[in-house]
Amino acid sequence: MILLARHGQTAENAAGRILGRRDPPLSAAGRAQAAALAASVAGEGLLRVWTSPLLRARETAEIVGSHAGLEPVALDSLIESRRGTWEGMTYAELAQASPGLLAAFEAGDRSFGFPGGETLEDQIARTRAAFELLSAGPLPALAVAHAGTIRAALAIHGRPVPPERELAHGRVLRFDVTG
Numbered sequence: 001m002i003l004l005a006r007h008g009q010t011a012e013n014a015a016g017r018i019l020g021r022r023d024p025p026l027s028a029a030g031r032a033q034a035a036a037l038a039a040s041v042a043g044e045g046l047l048r049v050w051t052s053p054l055l056r057a058r059e060t061a062e063i064v065g066s067h068a069g070l071e072p073v074a075l076d077s078l079i080e081s082r083r084g085t086w087e088g089m090t091y092a093e094l095a096q097a098s099p100g101l102l103a104a105f106e107a108g109d110r111s112f113g114f115p116g117g118e119t120l121e122d123q124i125a126r127t128r129a130a131f132e133l134l135s136a137g138p139l140p141a142l143a144v145a146h147a148g149t150i151r152a153a154l155a156i157h158g159r160p161v162p163p164e165r166e167l168a169h170g171r172v173l174r175f176d177v178t179g
Contacts, residue, residue: 001140002131002175003041005064006147007057008033009169016090019056019146020083020117026059033170034060038067040172046070047138050130052078052145060170061144072144077130080146081123084116091165108151108161120152127152135177142172 008030012019026034041064049072051061061072086094094102104112105120113119127149134141143149147164150173154161157175 001044002134002177003044003046003140003142003172004150004153004175005037005041005060005142005144005172006150006167006169007052007054007060007144008037008063010056012088013169016092018083018086018089018091018094020080020087020114021054022087023055025055030056030060030169031063034063035067037170037172038064040170041142042067044140044142046140046142048073048134048141050075050078050134050141050143052080052149054079054146057144057146061142064142064144075130075133075143077126077133078143078145078149079126081114081120081148082117084114084118086114086117106163106165108155108163110155120148120155123148124152124155128156131156131175131177139177 008026010024011027012024046068049061049065049070051057051072053074065072110120147167151161
C-alpha cells in the first residue's frame with residue numbers, strides 16, 4: 001500500500017496562490033496539519049516516508065517521520081509541476097486573465113500545459129516513475145507530495161481527478177499497488 005498525502009498549508013496556499021516550484025515554508029496551520037497527518041497514519045505500520053524535495057513537503061514529511069521513527073527520503077519525481085508564468089498568481093487573477101486555460105487545468109485535461117511550464121502529461125510520467133520506485137521498496141509507505149502529484153496519481157490509477165483546490169492539505173489517499 002502506498003499512502004499519498006498533500007503537504008501542509010503555506011501562507012501562499014492560504015492566499016490562493018499557484019506555487020509550482022516556489023518553495024515557501026509551512027505556515028502554523030500547515031505544521032498543525034502535518035501533526036494531524038502524523039496522527040492519522042500512526043497505526044499504518046509505515047516502513048518508509050518519501051517526500052518531494054520542496055520545503056513544504058519536506059517539513060511535512062519530517063513531522064510525520066519524527067512521529068513514526070523514520071527518516072524521510074527525498075525523491076525528485078514527487079516534485080510539483082513547473083507552472084511557468086502562473087507561479088505566484090492567484091486563482092482569482094487566473095480566472096480573470098485566462099479563464100479557458102484555468103478551466104482546462106481544473107478539469108485535468110491531459111493536453112493542458114502551463115504557459116512557460118510543463119504539461120499535465122509531463123507530471124503524469126514523472127508520477128508514474130515515482131510509483132514504480134515506491135512500489136518496489138518497503139511497503140506500506142507514505143509519500144508526501146503536492147496536489148499536482150496527487151492528481152497525476154489519481155489519473156494513472158483511473159480514479160476521478162478533482163480540481164486541485166479540492167485536495168485538502170494533509171489528507172491521505174490510498175493506492176493498492178499489489179494487484
